[in-house]
Each structure stands twice: as structure tokens, then as C-alpha cells.
Amino acid sequence: MIMNNYAVLFSKLNQLQKKQSNHFQTTSFWEKATHELVSCIEDQRLKDFRRDKACLSYFVPTYGPPGLGLSDHIFEQICQTKKDLTEKQITTLKNFFNGTTQAISDRRAINACIEVLGFNPFKGLIESSVGNPIEHHNIEGTKISRPMANYMLGLLFVLSHLKSIRVETVVEIGGGYGALGELLFGSNLETNLYINFDIPPTCIFAEFYLKQVLKNNFKSDLSLPWPSQTKIEQLSGAHVRPNWDIQFLEGSPDLFVNFHSFQEMEPDVVRAYLNEINRLKPSYLLLRNIKEGKQKRRRNTAGVISPVKAQDYTDWLDQYELIAADSFTFGNVTADNFHSELTLWGHK
Numbered sequence: 001m002i003m004n005n006y007a008v009l010f011s012k013l014n015q016l017q018k019k020q021s022n023h024f025q026t027t028s029f030w031e032k033a034t035h036e037l038v039s040c041i042e043d044q045r046l047k048d049f050r051r052d053k054a055c056l057s058y059f060v061p062t063y064g065p066p067g068l069g070l071s072d073h074i075f076e077q078i079c080q081t082k083k084d085l086t087e088k089q090i091t092t093l094k095n096f097f098n099g100t101t102q103a104i105s106d107r108r109a110i111n112a113c114i115e116v117l118g119f120n121p122f123k124g125l126i127e128s129s130v131g132n133p134i135e136h137h138n139i140e141g142t143k144i145s146r147p148m149a150n151y152m153l154g155l156l157f158v159l160s161h162l163k164s165i166r167v168e169t170v171v172e173i174g175g176g177y178g179a180l181g182e183l184l185f186g187s188n189l190e191t192n193l194y195i196n197f198d199i200p201p202t203c204i205f206a207e208f209y210l211k212q213v214l215k216n217n218f219k220s221d222l223s224l225p226w227p228s229q230t231k232i233e234q235l236s237g238a239h240v241r242p243n244w245d246i247q248f249l250e251g252s253p254d255l256f257v258n259f260h261s262f263q264e265m266e267p268d269v270v271r272a273y274l275n276e277i278n279r280l281k282p283s284y285l286l287l288r289n290i291k292e293g294k295q296k297r298r299r300n301t302a303g304v305i306s307p308v309k310a311q312d313y314t315d316w317l318d319q320y321e322l323i324a325a326d327s328f329t330f331g332n333v334t335a336d337n338f339h340s341e342l343t344l345w346g347h348k
Helices: 003-018 028-042 046-051 053-058 072-081 087-097 100-117 146-161 179-186 202-217 243-248 267-280 310-316
Strands: 137-139 142-144 169-173 193-198 237-242 255-259 284-290 320-326 339-347
Touching: 003 028, 003 202, 003 237, 028 046, 028 053, 028 202, 046 053, 046 202, 072 087, 087 100, 100 137, 100 142, 100 146, 146 179, 146 255, 146 284, 146 320, 146 339, 169 179, 169 243, 179 193, 179 202, 179 237, 193 202, 193 243, 202 237, 237 243, 243 267, 255 267, 267 310, 284 310, 310 339
Parallel strands: 169 193, 169 255, 193 237, 255 284
Antiparallel strands: 137 142, 284 339, 320 339
16 A cells, blocks of 8 residues: 555544444544544655654653653753763763663563573564664664563563463454564464554554565455454454454454553443453453553543553453463563553463
């Protein structure tokens, strides 16, 4: 699809979304985001989306600004105030502000887990530069971005508890620009099918990215409808679909994944998606969301109306049992003590 046709595609998907039930509409958190993200598509800036301000704010996580919460301007002010800083001190501050320090920390955790496992599921993986990323940390000769590191840590979290797990079929809701699909098909985990369901316009970014990264392994087209009965066993390769198409999927995937997006939805919407997951009966669930719930919406600040918290998943996932939870090693604890918690669930 020629890039300038993506604006037409968004308009089409936007109209289709309006015909879906309330649970498949854009939630409060993403209402403002959608308007900002669409301009990247309409202005034909998709080729640089991994350095676009709106994309970095909403679905392209970074170690440095804006994800760090501290800007380049603050760094410059500190350096100007302390003009007697040594070169080592300046480098230390720079590595903190641009995210290198945390990227190294994640890389060390990844390497340590791989050593304990006794095999490297990501051997030979080279992360793509499609989207012109603003942040690719080169650590020991290996490029790493925060989205890719997040998913690596997530899969290593699974493998640390279920070393022989099969991940031939993986379904994700809210997969951002598709980093998990890139990781799975670039890994040694023998994944045969990956499906990412997401709202427009985010699904457009994922199609744009994975179509170039995975080439012949990318099998779907957002401009074409799915059949009302789409069976997992009849699919292969990577697929990106609008969020409401999950209603048409049939069959039980090996693994269901949700990273960060359930925390950005209202409770009734999360429950509706979990009802779909309960219907599909994946063997395992891998979730990463804020244990305490996302911040509430305030005037001029994105947020949710009612946060979804860790206990809610326990209450709603009655077909599943919690195998493990972690926010310190594989997840993240923020400076203001919010826990980005990974949880692994097995079907009872």
C-alpha cells in the first residue's frame, strides 16, 4: 500500500469502528491520542514515526525522553549550572538522561536470564530501523530499543517458569507498532502465527512496520475484511487486524499477550476483551500492566476514568491460575513507586 493511502485507510477503519459495540470504541485515554497520531499518517510522516512526538508519547516507549520524564532541556540546564563538571560526570549524566544507563541494566538482565536458561532464544536477532527510531542503544555491538527489551524480558519471564512452553501461535491485543511480531519471527521459538488486534490508527502503524520488517511472513491487509469465522489453525505468518476482528477468531492460541494497553482502558472494556480471551482459551496469558492502575484523567492530562488494578485480573480471570508475578526483575518500578508488573497465567 502506497503511504499516502494510509490516510484513506484510517478514514475507512474509523467509520467501521463507529459501527461496532461500545466496547470496541476508542476509550478515554486514547481519544486525545488518536487525534494526534492521525496527523502523522495524514502528513505522510510514517517513515519517521519512531521519532514522532505523539508516537513517542503514546505507543513507542523510550528509555530517554519523553519516557524518562526528564527532558533534554533539563539536562542542558544542569550542565550549564555546573560548569565545573568533569568529562566523566557529564558522560554519567548524559547516559542517565538519554536512557543508556537503564538500557544497559535491561541488557544485563536479559543476558543473565539467557545464561541461566542455557540457550539464547534471540540469537541472531537484529532489530529493524524501520520508522527511523530516535532511540537505538548500541550495547556490546547489539542494537536495543525499549519496546524490544520489554518483550524480550517478557518472553524470558515466561521461559524462566515454563522452559518447554510452545509459542507456535501467539495472539496480542494492543501490540503497538508490532515489536512482538518482529521478535517472535526473528527468534528461535518456532512461532508460526502472530496476530495483533489494535484500534485504528495504531494498527496502521503496525501494518506499515511489520510489512517491511517481516516481508513474506506478513500475511494480512487492513483494507480487506476478515471472514466471520477465521480459524487459527488455517492461518500462518503475522497478521494485524482492527480490534473488533477478535470476535471472528476461532481456536486456542498457545499464548495471549497484553503489554500496557489494558491499563489504558476502562474496566468494562477490559472485561469485554477478557471475555473474548476466555472464549478462545489460550494455554497461557502474559500480561504487563500497572499493579496500582493507570493515573486518572485530569484536565489537560491523559488518563483513565476508573483504573484497572492487579486484583481485577484475579477476579475476572476465573478460568486461569496465576503462575508468577514480577515487577522488579522483568518489569519496572517507577520513581514514584508504580509497579509495571508482569503476570503469567495458566489455563486451569
